[in-house]
Amino acid sequence: MKTQHKERNFNDPVCGMEVSRMSAIDELVYQGKTNYFCAGTCRQAFEKEPEKYLRHHRQHGIK
Numbered sequence: 044m045k046t047q048h049k050e051r052n053f054n055d056p057v058c059g060m061e062v063s064r065m066s067a068i069d070e071l072v073y074q075g076k077t078n079y080f081c082a083g084t085c086r087q088a089f090e091k092e093p094e095k096y097l098r099h100h101r102q103h104g105i106k
Contacts, residue, residue, distance in 0.1 A: 053078075056096040057085035073097075 060081040067079035080086040
């Protein structure tokens with residue numbers, strides 16, 4: 044019998060799209076936390092202004 048493994052999903056901190064480690068196009072560790080991105084353009088936007096996106100997520104309770 045095959046065991047199902049439910050993969051954890053994450054929200055792209057820039058656009059909010061739900062991605063998993065396997066479906067993410069890119070990732071970046073910032074302040075010890077790995078952030079997963081749906082596209083390279085989202086990662087680039089995050090790299091330019093990470094606090095802008097993290098502040099938005101904190102204000103809206105997004106993890």
